[in-house]
Amino acid sequence: MELKLYDTLTREKRVFVPLDPNNVRMYVCGPTVYDFAHIGNARPVIVFDVLFRLLRHLAKQGVWDGGKGETKVTYVRNITDVDDKINARAAEEYPDLPLNEAIRKVTEKTDKQFHDDVAALGCLPPTVEPRATEHIVEMKALIERLIASGNAYVADGNVLFSVRSMPDYGKLAKRSLDEMIAGARVEVAPYKRDPMDFILWKPSKPGEPAWPSPAGIAAPGRPGWHIECSAMSWKYLGEMFDIHGGGIDLVFPHHEDEIAQSRCAFHTPLMANFWMHNGFLQVEGEKMAKSLGNFVTIKELLEGWCGYSWPGEALRFNMLRTHYRQPIDWKFESLDESHKILWEWYKDIEGLQEDSRVSTDVIAWLCDDLNTPELITELHSLRKKKEFKSLYNALQLLGFSGKRENIIRRAGTSRGVSAAGIAGSFNAKENPDQITIAGEVLPSDDQIEKLVSMRSAARVAKNYKESDRIRDELKKMGIVLHDTKDGTAWEKVR
RNA sequence: GGCCACGUGGCGGAGUGGUUACGCAACGGUCUGCAAAACCGUGUACCCCGGUUCAAUUCCGGGCGUGGCCUCCA
Numbered sequence: 320m321e322l323k324l325y326d327t328l329t330r331e332k333r334v335f336v337p338l339d340p341n342n343v344r345m346y347v348c349g350p351t352v353y354d355f356a357h358i359g360n361a362r363p364v365i366v367f368d369v370l371f372r373l374l375r376h377l378a379k380q381g382v383w384d385g386g387k388g389e390t391k392v393t394y395v396r397n398i399t400d401v402d403d404k405i406n407a408r409a410a411e412e413y414p415d416l417p418l419n420e421a422i423r424k425v426t427e428k429t430d431k432q433f434h435d436d437v438a439a440l441g442c443l444p445p446t447v448e449p450r451a452t453e454h455i456v457e458m459k460a461l462i463e464r465l466i467a468s469g470n471a472y473v474a475d476g477n478v479l480f481s482v483r484s485m486p487d488y489g490k491l492a493k494r495s496l497d498e499m500i501a502g503a504r505v506e507v508a509p510y511k512r513d514p515m516d517f518i519l520w521k522p523s524k525p526g527e528p529a530w531p532s533p534a535g536i537a538a539p540g541r542p543g544w545h546i547e548c549s550a551m552s553w554k555y556l557g558e559m560f561d562i563h564g565g566g567i568d569l570v571f572p573h574h575e576d577e578i579a580q581s582r583c584a585f586h587t588p589l590m591a592n593f594w595m596h597n598g599f600l601q602v603e604g605e606k607m608a609k610s611l612g613n614f615v616t617i618k619e620l621l622e623g624w625c626g627y628s629w630p631g632e633a634l635r636f637n638m639l640r641t642h643y644r645q646p647i648d649w650k651f652e653s654l655d656e657s658h659k660i661l662w663e664w665y666k667d668i669e670g671l672q673e674d675s676r677v678s679t680d681v682i683a684w685l686c687d688d689l690n691t692p693e694l695i696t697e698l699h700s701l702r703k704k705k706e707f708k709s710l711y712n713a714l715q716l717l718g719f720s721g722k723r724e725n726i727i728r729r730a731g732t733s734r735g736v737s738a739a740g741i742a743g744s745f746n747a748k749e750n751p752d753q754i755t756i757a758g759e760v761l762p763s764d765d766q767i768e769k770l771v772s773m774r775s776a777a778r779v780a781k782n783y784k785e786s787d788r789i790r791d792e793l794k795k796m797g798i799v800l801h802d803t804k805d806g807t808a809w810e811k812v813r
Numbered sequence: 814g815g816c817c818a819c820g821u822g823g824c825g826g827a828g829u830g831g832u833u834a835c836g837c838a839a840c841g842g843u844c845u846g847c848a849a850a851a852c853c854g855u856g857u858a859c860c861c862c863g864g865u866u867c868a869a870u871u872c873c874g875g876g877c878g879u880g881g882c883c884u885c886c887a
Binding site: 350518568655781808 | 815816817818819824825826827828834835836837838845846847848849850851879880881882883885886887
Protein backbone atom coordinates (compact mmCIF):
# COMPACT_ATOMS: atom_id res chain seq x y z
CA MET A 320 0.00 0.00 0.00
CA GLU A 321 1.36 3.37 -1.05
CA LEU A 322 0.94 6.34 1.28
CA LYS A 323 0.48 9.70 -0.39
CA LEU A 324 0.69 12.94 1.53
CA TYR A 325 0.29 16.55 0.51
CA ASP A 326 3.40 18.64 1.03
CA THR A 327 2.93 22.35 1.58
CA LEU A 328 6.47 23.07 0.39
CA THR A 329 6.04 21.57 -3.07
CA ARG A 330 2.24 22.00 -3.19
CA GLU A 331 1.68 18.47 -4.38
CA LYS A 332 0.59 15.07 -3.17
CA ARG A 333 3.59 12.77 -3.19
CA VAL A 334 4.31 9.17 -2.31
CA PHE A 335 5.67 9.00 1.21
CA VAL A 336 8.86 7.03 1.72
CA PRO A 337 10.72 7.42 5.01
CA LEU A 338 14.27 8.73 4.84
CA ASP A 339 15.23 5.88 7.15
CA PRO A 340 13.23 2.70 6.54
CA ASN A 341 13.79 1.69 10.16
CA ASN A 342 12.36 4.83 11.69
CA VAL A 343 9.57 7.11 10.52
CA ARG A 344 10.05 10.50 12.18
CA MET A 345 7.32 13.09 12.69
CA TYR A 346 7.30 16.40 14.54
CA VAL A 347 4.18 18.42 15.32
CA CYS A 348 4.05 21.81 16.99
CA GLY A 349 2.33 21.46 20.33
CA PRO A 350 0.61 23.92 22.61
CA THR A 351 1.91 26.99 24.35
CA VAL A 352 0.68 26.31 27.84
CA TYR A 353 -0.76 29.63 28.93
CA ASP A 354 -4.48 28.92 28.52
CA PHE A 355 -6.83 25.98 28.09
CA ALA A 356 -6.78 24.49 24.62
CA HIS A 357 -9.65 25.54 22.37
CA ILE A 358 -11.32 23.44 19.73
CA GLY A 359 -9.04 24.89 17.06
CA ASN A 360 -6.06 23.57 19.00
CA ALA A 361 -7.69 20.16 18.99
CA ARG A 362 -7.63 19.88 15.22
CA PRO A 363 -3.91 19.26 14.62
CA VAL A 364 -3.77 17.03 17.69
CA ILE A 365 -6.50 14.80 16.26
CA VAL A 366 -5.36 14.93 12.64
CA PHE A 367 -1.78 13.99 13.41
CA ASP A 368 -2.91 11.35 15.88
CA VAL A 369 -4.74 9.69 13.00
CA LEU A 370 -1.59 9.96 10.87
CA PHE A 371 0.47 8.51 13.75
CA ARG A 372 -1.89 5.56 13.98
CA LEU A 373 -1.78 5.04 10.22
CA LEU A 374 2.02 5.19 10.14
CA ARG A 375 2.19 2.63 12.94
CA HIS A 376 -0.21 0.39 11.09
CA LEU A 377 1.77 0.59 7.86
CA ALA A 378 5.03 0.08 9.74
CA LYS A 379 3.63 -3.06 11.30
CA GLN A 380 2.65 -4.30 7.86
CA GLY A 381 6.27 -3.92 6.81
CA VAL A 382 5.47 -1.44 4.08
CA TRP A 383 8.89 0.21 4.32
CA ASP A 384 11.22 -2.54 5.49
CA GLY A 385 10.43 -5.25 3.01
CA GLY A 386 7.77 -6.99 5.05
CA LYS A 387 9.65 -7.35 8.31
CA GLY A 388 7.31 -5.00 10.12
CA GLU A 389 9.98 -3.59 12.40
CA THR A 390 9.92 0.06 11.37
CA LYS A 391 9.66 2.35 14.38
CA VAL A 392 7.46 5.43 14.32
CA THR A 393 8.74 8.34 16.37
CA TYR A 394 6.24 11.10 16.99
CA VAL A 395 7.42 14.23 18.77
CA ARG A 396 5.05 16.92 19.96
CA ASN A 397 6.58 19.71 22.00
CA ILE A 398 5.27 21.78 24.86
CA THR A 399 6.15 25.44 24.76
CA ASP A 400 6.57 26.56 28.34
CA VAL A 401 8.59 29.72 27.85
CA ASP A 402 6.77 32.52 26.14
CA ASP A 403 5.71 36.14 26.57
CA LYS A 404 2.07 35.17 26.87
CA ILE A 405 2.82 32.74 29.66
CA ASN A 406 4.65 35.51 31.51
CA ALA A 407 1.76 37.89 31.02
CA ARG A 408 -0.80 35.36 32.15
CA ALA A 409 1.22 34.40 35.21
CA ALA A 410 1.59 38.01 36.29
CA GLU A 411 -2.12 38.56 35.81
CA GLU A 412 -3.32 35.46 37.66
CA TYR A 413 -0.83 35.40 40.50
CA PRO A 414 0.24 39.01 41.00
CA ASP A 415 1.45 38.32 44.54
CA LEU A 416 3.83 35.49 43.68
CA PRO A 417 7.32 35.82 42.30
CA LEU A 418 7.02 35.61 38.51
CA ASN A 419 8.84 32.32 38.12
CA GLU A 420 6.64 30.64 40.68
CA ALA A 421 3.52 32.09 39.07
CA ILE A 422 4.70 30.80 35.70
CA ARG A 423 5.13 27.33 37.10
CA LYS A 424 1.58 27.39 38.45
CA VAL A 425 0.16 28.50 35.12
CA THR A 426 2.09 26.01 33.02
CA GLU A 427 1.42 23.08 35.36
CA LYS A 428 -2.31 23.71 35.42
CA THR A 429 -2.57 24.28 31.68
CA ASP A 430 -0.36 21.33 30.87
CA LYS A 431 -2.43 18.97 32.96
CA GLN A 432 -5.68 20.16 31.41
CA PHE A 433 -4.21 19.76 27.93
CA HIS A 434 -3.32 16.16 28.59
CA ASP A 435 -6.74 15.42 30.06
CA ASP A 436 -8.36 17.04 27.02
CA VAL A 437 -6.43 15.17 24.36
CA ALA A 438 -6.83 11.89 26.19
CA ALA A 439 -10.60 12.43 26.12
CA LEU A 440 -10.30 13.03 22.38
CA GLY A 441 -8.86 9.57 21.97
CA CYS A 442 -5.35 10.69 21.09
CA LEU A 443 -2.36 8.52 21.86
CA PRO A 444 0.52 10.11 23.72
CA PRO A 445 3.34 11.01 21.34
CA THR A 446 6.59 9.07 21.59
CA VAL A 447 8.30 12.10 23.11
CA GLU A 448 6.83 15.30 24.54
CA PRO A 449 9.78 17.59 25.08
CA ARG A 450 9.47 20.85 26.98
CA ALA A 451 11.20 23.94 25.74
CA THR A 452 12.69 24.86 29.10
CA GLU A 453 14.47 21.52 29.26
CA HIS A 454 16.22 22.08 25.92
CA ILE A 455 17.92 25.42 26.34
CA VAL A 456 21.31 23.74 25.87
CA GLU A 457 20.33 22.50 22.41
CA MET A 458 18.92 25.88 21.46
CA LYS A 459 22.12 27.61 22.44
CA ALA A 460 24.15 25.07 20.48
CA LEU A 461 22.09 25.82 17.40
CA ILE A 462 22.47 29.55 17.90
CA GLU A 463 26.24 29.23 18.18
CA ARG A 464 26.32 27.23 14.98
CA LEU A 465 24.26 29.85 13.15
CA ILE A 466 26.55 32.62 14.30
CA ALA A 467 29.60 30.61 13.25
CA SER A 468 28.16 30.02 9.80
CA GLY A 469 27.32 33.68 9.36
CA ASN A 470 23.57 33.16 9.40
CA ALA A 471 23.02 34.95 12.68
CA TYR A 472 24.39 38.04 14.39
CA VAL A 473 24.38 39.73 17.77
CA ALA A 474 22.79 43.14 18.13
CA ASP A 475 21.87 44.98 21.32
CA GLY A 476 22.00 41.85 23.43
CA ASN A 477 19.76 39.99 20.96
CA VAL A 478 20.73 37.26 18.57
CA LEU A 479 18.99 37.59 15.23
CA PHE A 480 18.74 35.35 12.22
CA SER A 481 19.77 37.08 9.01
CA VAL A 482 17.16 36.19 6.41
CA ARG A 483 19.33 37.55 3.58
CA SER A 484 21.82 34.80 4.33
CA MET A 485 19.26 32.15 3.39
CA PRO A 486 18.50 32.14 -0.34
CA ASP A 487 15.41 29.91 0.03
CA TYR A 488 13.83 32.05 2.75
CA GLY A 489 10.11 32.42 1.97
CA LYS A 490 9.81 29.26 -0.09
CA LEU A 491 7.38 27.51 2.25
CA ALA A 492 5.08 30.51 2.51
CA LYS A 493 5.52 31.16 -1.23
CA ARG A 494 6.50 34.76 -0.87
CA SER A 495 9.67 36.60 -1.65
CA LEU A 496 11.54 38.78 0.80
CA ASP A 497 10.67 41.83 -1.27
CA GLU A 498 6.99 41.01 -1.11
CA MET A 499 7.18 40.54 2.63
CA ILE A 500 8.93 43.82 3.16
CA ALA A 501 6.49 45.61 0.88
CA GLY A 502 3.57 44.16 2.80
CA ALA A 503 5.00 44.55 6.28
CA ARG A 504 2.95 46.58 8.70
CA VAL A 505 5.11 46.24 11.75
CA GLU A 506 7.53 48.74 13.06
CA VAL A 507 11.05 47.47 12.60
CA ALA A 508 13.36 47.28 15.60
CA PRO A 509 16.31 49.57 14.95
CA TYR A 510 18.93 46.90 15.63
CA LYS A 511 17.73 44.65 12.81
CA ARG A 512 19.90 44.50 9.71
CA ASP A 513 16.92 43.51 7.63
CA PRO A 514 13.29 44.14 8.56
CA MET A 515 12.45 40.45 8.31
CA ASP A 516 15.28 39.23 10.55
CA PHE A 517 13.87 37.35 13.50
CA ILE A 518 14.88 36.77 17.11
CA LEU A 519 16.79 33.67 18.17
CA TRP A 520 17.63 34.89 21.67
CA LYS A 521 16.67 37.97 23.62
CA PRO A 522 17.52 39.54 26.96
CA SER A 523 15.19 38.73 29.86
CA LYS A 524 13.60 41.48 31.86
CA PRO A 525 14.20 41.36 35.61
CA GLY A 526 12.16 38.60 37.23
CA GLU A 527 11.50 36.80 33.94
CA PRO A 528 12.82 33.31 33.28
CA ALA A 529 16.45 33.64 32.24
CA TRP A 530 19.37 31.47 31.25
CA PRO A 531 23.04 32.28 30.62
CA SER A 532 23.19 33.67 27.11
CA PRO A 533 25.08 32.27 24.14
CA ALA A 534 27.38 34.20 21.81
CA GLY A 535 29.30 35.90 24.59
CA ILE A 536 26.34 38.03 25.64
CA ALA A 537 26.80 38.90 29.29
CA ALA A 538 23.20 39.48 30.35
CA PRO A 539 21.02 36.43 30.85
CA GLY A 540 18.26 35.89 28.34
CA ARG A 541 15.70 33.51 26.89
CA PRO A 542 15.08 31.87 23.55
CA GLY A 543 12.91 33.14 20.74
CA TRP A 544 9.92 31.04 19.80
CA HIS A 545 11.07 29.50 16.54
CA ILE A 546 14.38 28.12 17.80
CA GLU A 547 12.61 25.78 20.24
CA CYS A 548 11.19 23.57 17.55
CA SER A 549 14.43 23.44 15.59
CA ALA A 550 16.27 22.40 18.72
CA MET A 551 13.82 19.79 19.92
CA SER A 552 13.25 18.20 16.52
CA TRP A 553 17.04 18.01 16.11
CA LYS A 554 17.51 16.31 19.44
CA TYR A 555 14.85 13.64 18.95
CA LEU A 556 14.64 13.27 15.17
CA GLY A 557 17.97 14.41 13.81
CA GLU A 558 19.02 17.02 11.28
CA MET A 559 16.50 15.89 8.67
CA PHE A 560 13.30 13.98 9.27
CA ASP A 561 10.15 12.88 7.49
CA ILE A 562 7.11 14.89 8.48
CA HIS A 563 6.58 18.23 10.14
CA GLY A 564 3.02 19.19 10.96
CA GLY A 565 0.95 21.97 12.46
CA GLY A 566 -1.84 24.42 11.80
CA ILE A 567 -1.82 26.38 8.57
CA ASP A 568 -1.38 29.62 10.47
CA LEU A 569 2.07 28.43 11.52
CA VAL A 570 3.37 28.34 7.96
CA PHE A 571 4.58 31.88 8.28
CA PRO A 572 6.61 32.85 10.10
CA HIS A 573 7.06 29.91 12.47
CA HIS A 574 7.75 27.06 10.07
CA GLU A 575 9.52 29.26 7.55
CA ASP A 576 11.88 30.30 10.33
CA GLU A 577 12.37 26.76 11.59
CA ILE A 578 13.43 25.74 8.10
CA ALA A 579 15.86 28.63 7.91
CA GLN A 580 17.41 27.80 11.29
CA SER A 581 17.71 24.07 10.85
CA ARG A 582 18.88 24.06 7.25
CA CYS A 583 21.47 26.75 7.84
CA ALA A 584 22.74 25.14 11.04
CA PHE A 585 23.15 21.73 9.45
CA HIS A 586 23.75 22.70 5.81
CA THR A 587 20.98 20.38 4.71
CA PRO A 588 18.74 20.69 1.64
CA LEU A 589 15.65 20.01 3.76
CA MET A 590 14.46 20.16 7.31
CA ALA A 591 11.48 17.86 6.84
CA ASN A 592 10.60 15.90 3.74
CA PHE A 593 6.88 16.63 4.09
CA TRP A 594 5.27 19.73 5.55
CA MET A 595 1.67 19.11 6.51
CA HIS A 596 -0.80 21.75 7.60
CA ASN A 597 -4.35 21.43 8.79
CA GLY A 598 -6.94 24.00 7.75
CA PHE A 599 -8.44 26.65 9.96
CA LEU A 600 -11.51 26.29 12.14
CA GLN A 601 -14.39 28.67 12.63
CA VAL A 602 -17.24 28.44 15.12
CA GLU A 603 -20.85 28.87 13.95
CA GLY A 604 -19.70 30.67 10.82
CA GLU A 605 -17.54 33.16 12.61
CA LYS A 606 -13.94 33.50 13.52
CA MET A 607 -13.41 32.17 17.01
CA ALA A 608 -12.62 35.06 19.32
CA LYS A 609 -13.11 35.82 22.95
CA SER A 610 -14.60 39.18 22.00
CA LEU A 611 -17.32 37.47 19.94
CA GLY A 612 -18.24 35.14 22.77
CA ASN A 613 -17.85 32.05 20.62
CA PHE A 614 -14.49 31.00 21.99
CA VAL A 615 -14.88 27.38 22.97
CA THR A 616 -12.37 25.23 24.79
CA ILE A 617 -12.13 21.46 24.63
CA LYS A 618 -12.89 21.38 28.33
CA GLU A 619 -16.14 23.28 27.79
CA LEU A 620 -17.22 20.95 25.00
CA LEU A 621 -16.65 17.98 27.25
CA GLU A 622 -18.49 19.60 30.15
CA GLY A 623 -21.22 21.61 28.52
CA TRP A 624 -21.70 23.32 25.18
CA CYS A 625 -25.05 24.09 23.57
CA GLY A 626 -26.65 22.41 26.54
CA TYR A 627 -24.83 19.09 26.39
CA SER A 628 -21.66 17.55 27.62
CA TRP A 629 -20.16 15.95 24.53
CA PRO A 630 -18.25 12.70 24.51
CA GLY A 631 -14.68 13.15 23.30
CA GLU A 632 -15.25 10.54 20.62
CA ALA A 633 -18.03 12.65 19.11
CA LEU A 634 -15.69 15.64 18.97
CA ARG A 635 -13.05 13.48 17.34
CA PHE A 636 -15.47 12.06 14.79
CA ASN A 637 -16.85 15.47 13.96
CA MET A 638 -13.35 16.69 13.26
CA LEU A 639 -12.62 13.80 10.93
CA ARG A 640 -15.77 14.28 8.87
CA THR A 641 -14.02 17.16 7.14
CA HIS A 642 -10.77 16.67 5.25
CA TYR A 643 -7.90 18.01 7.32
CA ARG A 644 -6.81 20.59 4.77
CA GLN A 645 -10.29 22.08 4.33
CA PRO A 646 -11.60 24.87 6.49
CA ILE A 647 -14.09 23.59 9.05
CA ASP A 648 -17.05 25.35 10.59
CA TRP A 649 -17.61 24.00 14.09
CA LYS A 650 -21.32 24.03 14.79
CA PHE A 651 -23.87 22.40 16.98
CA GLU A 652 -25.86 20.85 14.13
CA SER A 653 -22.88 19.10 12.72
CA LEU A 654 -21.60 17.88 16.06
CA ASP A 655 -25.07 16.58 16.87
CA GLU A 656 -25.14 14.67 13.59
CA SER A 657 -21.70 13.22 14.24
CA HIS A 658 -22.76 12.01 17.63
CA LYS A 659 -25.86 10.45 16.21
CA ILE A 660 -23.93 8.54 13.55
CA LEU A 661 -21.51 7.11 16.11
CA TRP A 662 -24.39 6.20 18.36
CA GLU A 663 -26.03 4.21 15.58
CA TRP A 664 -22.81 2.50 14.57
CA TYR A 665 -21.91 1.55 18.11
CA LYS A 666 -25.22 -0.26 18.49
CA ASP A 667 -24.34 -2.54 15.60
CA ILE A 668 -20.87 -3.36 16.85
CA GLU A 669 -21.86 -4.01 20.45
CA GLY A 670 -20.13 -7.00 21.97
CA LEU A 671 -17.76 -7.67 19.09
CA GLN A 672 -14.17 -8.62 19.79
CA GLU A 673 -11.54 -6.52 18.12
CA ASP A 674 -8.84 -7.92 15.90
CA SER A 675 -6.32 -6.10 13.79
CA ARG A 676 -7.71 -6.97 10.37
CA VAL A 677 -8.67 -3.69 8.78
CA SER A 678 -10.22 -3.64 5.34
CA THR A 679 -7.87 -2.53 2.59
CA ASP A 680 -10.38 0.03 1.34
CA VAL A 681 -10.29 1.76 4.69
CA ILE A 682 -6.49 1.89 4.66
CA ALA A 683 -6.50 2.99 1.04
CA TRP A 684 -8.55 6.08 1.84
CA LEU A 685 -6.29 6.97 4.72
CA CYS A 686 -3.32 6.50 2.46
CA ASP A 687 -4.79 9.02 0.05
CA ASP A 688 -3.62 12.04 2.04
CA LEU A 689 -5.81 11.11 5.02
CA ASN A 690 -9.08 11.28 3.16
CA THR A 691 -11.20 10.68 6.23
CA PRO A 692 -14.50 11.87 4.68
CA GLU A 693 -14.23 9.21 1.96
CA LEU A 694 -13.19 6.75 4.61
CA ILE A 695 -16.33 7.55 6.59
CA THR A 696 -18.39 6.95 3.47
CA GLU A 697 -16.69 3.57 3.28
CA LEU A 698 -17.68 2.91 6.89
CA HIS A 699 -21.30 3.72 6.10
CA SER A 700 -21.12 1.24 3.29
CA LEU A 701 -19.63 -1.47 5.54
CA ARG A 702 -22.52 -0.95 7.91
CA LYS A 703 -25.03 -1.16 5.12
CA LYS A 704 -23.46 -4.44 4.03
CA LYS A 705 -23.68 -5.58 7.66
CA GLU A 706 -19.91 -6.08 7.84
CA PHE A 707 -19.91 -5.00 11.44
CA LYS A 708 -16.62 -6.59 12.31
CA SER A 709 -14.87 -4.60 9.61
CA LEU A 710 -16.59 -1.46 10.83
CA TYR A 711 -15.43 -2.14 14.36
CA ASN A 712 -11.85 -2.85 13.35
CA ALA A 713 -11.70 0.32 11.29
CA LEU A 714 -13.06 2.39 14.17
CA GLN A 715 -10.50 0.88 16.50
CA LEU A 716 -7.71 1.81 14.12
CA LEU A 717 -8.99 5.37 14.02
CA GLY A 718 -9.01 5.65 17.79
CA PHE A 719 -12.67 5.03 18.59
CA SER A 720 -13.73 2.71 21.38
CA GLY A 721 -16.90 1.43 19.73
CA LYS A 722 -18.55 1.26 23.15
CA ARG A 723 -21.85 3.00 23.63
CA GLU A 724 -21.26 3.56 27.32
CA ASN A 725 -18.38 5.84 26.35
CA ILE A 726 -20.48 8.14 24.23
CA ILE A 727 -23.56 8.81 26.31
CA ARG A 728 -24.43 12.44 26.05
CA ARG A 729 -25.80 14.29 29.04
CA ALA A 730 -27.39 17.59 29.75
CA GLY A 731 -24.54 19.85 30.62
CA THR A 732 -24.05 23.38 31.77
CA SER A 733 -25.43 25.56 29.06
CA ARG A 734 -22.71 28.19 28.95
CA GLY A 735 -21.64 28.92 25.44
CA VAL A 736 -23.27 28.89 22.07
CA SER A 737 -26.89 27.90 21.88
CA ALA A 738 -28.29 26.06 18.93
CA ALA A 739 -30.12 29.18 17.91
CA GLY A 740 -27.12 31.43 18.04
CA ILE A 741 -24.46 32.85 20.20
CA ALA A 742 -26.36 35.71 21.72
CA GLY A 743 -26.43 35.89 25.45
CA SER A 744 -23.56 33.58 26.14
CA PHE A 745 -21.71 36.25 28.00
CA ASN A 746 -24.67 36.97 30.21
CA ALA A 747 -24.69 33.35 31.16
CA LYS A 748 -21.11 33.62 32.21
CA GLU A 749 -21.86 36.67 34.31
CA ASN A 750 -24.69 34.88 36.12
CA PRO A 751 -23.37 31.49 37.05
CA ASP A 752 -26.54 30.67 38.97
CA GLN A 753 -28.47 30.49 35.74
CA ILE A 754 -26.12 28.30 33.80
CA THR A 755 -26.12 25.09 35.74
CA ILE A 756 -28.68 22.50 34.80
CA ALA A 757 -28.46 19.42 36.91
CA GLY A 758 -26.92 16.50 35.09
CA GLU A 759 -29.53 14.21 33.62
CA VAL A 760 -30.61 11.53 36.04
CA LEU A 761 -31.20 8.23 34.34
CA PRO A 762 -33.67 5.80 35.87
CA SER A 763 -32.41 2.44 37.03
CA ASP A 764 -32.81 -0.61 34.83
CA ASP A 765 -35.26 -2.11 37.34
CA GLN A 766 -37.51 0.91 37.14
CA ILE A 767 -37.44 0.75 33.37
CA GLU A 768 -38.21 -2.95 33.26
CA LYS A 769 -41.14 -2.40 35.56
CA LEU A 770 -42.61 0.34 33.37
CA VAL A 771 -42.03 -1.69 30.22
CA SER A 772 -43.88 -4.68 31.61
CA MET A 773 -46.71 -2.44 32.82
CA ARG A 774 -47.02 -1.12 29.29
CA SER A 775 -46.97 -4.62 27.81
CA ALA A 776 -49.76 -5.64 30.16
CA ALA A 777 -51.79 -2.61 29.09
CA ARG A 778 -51.26 -3.51 25.43
CA VAL A 779 -52.40 -7.07 25.96
CA ALA A 780 -55.52 -5.64 27.59
CA LYS A 781 -55.84 -3.34 24.55
CA ASN A 782 -55.68 -0.38 26.89
CA TYR A 783 -53.72 1.61 24.30
CA LYS A 784 -54.30 4.92 25.99
CA GLU A 785 -52.42 3.70 29.06
CA SER A 786 -49.68 1.96 27.05
CA ASP A 787 -49.01 5.10 25.02
CA ARG A 788 -48.90 7.16 28.17
CA ILE A 789 -46.23 4.89 29.65
CA ARG A 790 -44.28 5.00 26.41
CA ASP A 791 -44.32 8.81 26.49
CA GLU A 792 -43.19 8.81 30.07
CA LEU A 793 -40.26 6.55 29.24
CA LYS A 794 -39.43 8.72 26.28
CA LYS A 795 -39.11 11.69 28.58
CA MET A 796 -36.53 9.74 30.54
CA GLY A 797 -34.60 9.06 27.36
CA ILE A 798 -35.84 5.51 26.90
CA VAL A 799 -37.08 4.44 23.48
CA LEU A 800 -39.06 1.24 22.96
CA HIS A 801 -38.97 -1.21 20.08
CA ASP A 802 -41.86 -3.62 19.77
CA THR A 803 -40.71 -6.80 18.09
CA LYS A 804 -42.36 -10.14 17.61
CA ASP A 805 -40.35 -11.44 20.57
CA GLY A 806 -41.49 -8.71 22.92
CA THR A 807 -40.55 -5.15 23.73
CA ALA A 808 -36.93 -4.06 23.73
CA TRP A 809 -35.80 -0.74 25.12
CA GLU A 810 -32.70 1.38 24.84
CA LYS A 811 -31.31 4.52 26.31
CA VAL A 812 -30.94 7.16 23.67
CA ARG A 813 -28.06 9.59 23.58
C1' G B 814 -1.83 47.35 0.79
C1' G B 815 1.02 42.32 -0.23
C1' C B 816 0.67 36.87 -0.22
C1' C B 817 -2.42 32.34 0.27
C1' A B 818 -6.76 29.33 0.66
C1' C B 819 -11.90 28.26 0.28
C1' G B 820 -17.20 29.03 -2.15
C1' U B 821 -21.06 21.92 -4.18
C1' G B 822 -28.52 20.02 -3.22
C1' G B 823 -32.38 22.15 3.35
C1' C B 824 -27.65 21.02 6.27
C1' G B 825 -22.77 18.45 6.58
C1' G B 826 -19.34 16.94 2.91
C1' A B 827 -16.24 13.98 -1.03
C1' G B 828 -15.11 13.77 -5.99
C1' U B 829 -14.85 14.09 -11.22
C1' G B 830 -13.42 16.98 -18.29
C1' G B 831 -19.01 13.60 -20.31
C1' U B 832 -21.87 8.23 -16.10
C1' U B 833 -25.98 7.60 -8.63
C1' A B 834 -21.07 10.27 -4.13
C1' C B 835 -22.12 9.46 0.79
C1' G B 836 -24.40 10.96 5.49
C1' C B 837 -28.17 13.84 8.30
C1' A B 838 -32.85 15.98 7.75
C1' A B 839 -37.40 15.82 4.67
C1' C B 840 -41.14 13.31 1.89
C1' G B 841 -43.78 8.69 0.03
C1' G B 842 -44.49 3.39 0.78
C1' U B 843 -44.31 -1.67 3.35
C1' C B 844 -44.85 -3.35 8.34
C1' U B 845 -47.37 -1.97 13.05
C1' G B 846 -53.41 -1.12 17.47
C1' C B 847 -50.62 3.55 16.97
C1' A B 848 -45.57 4.60 17.15
C1' A B 849 -40.40 3.46 17.03
C1' A B 850 -37.06 0.36 14.56
C1' A B 851 -36.25 -2.09 10.01
C1' C B 852 -36.71 -2.34 4.77
C1' C B 853 -37.91 -0.03 -0.14
C1' G B 854 -38.31 4.42 -2.84
C1' U B 855 -37.97 10.01 -4.06
C1' G B 856 -34.85 14.82 -4.86
C1' U B 857 -31.12 15.91 -9.99
C1' A B 858 -26.51 20.52 -6.53
C1' C B 859 -21.78 22.43 -7.89
C1' C B 860 -20.91 31.65 -6.45
C1' C B 861 -20.94 35.10 -11.09
C1' C B 862 -18.81 36.43 -15.98
C1' G B 863 -15.59 35.28 -19.90
C1' G B 864 -12.09 31.67 -22.33
C1' U B 865 -10.22 26.63 -23.85
C1' U B 866 -13.06 22.12 -25.44
C1' C B 867 -17.40 18.14 -29.21
C1' A B 868 -18.30 18.56 -23.79
C1' A B 869 -16.62 22.30 -17.48
C1' U B 870 -19.10 21.96 -11.25
C1' U B 871 -14.12 19.96 -12.61
C1' C B 872 -8.83 23.40 -16.64
C1' C B 873 -7.39 28.95 -17.54
C1' G B 874 -8.43 34.36 -16.69
C1' G B 875 -11.33 38.10 -14.26
C1' G B 876 -15.03 39.43 -10.57
C1' C B 877 -17.73 38.88 -5.99
C1' G B 878 -18.03 36.65 -1.12
C1' U B 879 -15.75 34.29 3.27
C1' G B 880 -11.44 33.15 5.87
C1' G B 881 -6.02 32.81 6.98
C1' C B 882 -1.01 34.93 7.15
C1' C B 883 2.04 39.46 6.92
C1' U B 884 1.32 41.58 14.76
C1' C B 885 5.79 34.88 18.43
C1' C B 886 -2.65 32.79 17.12
C1' A B 887 -3.28 25.43 15.74
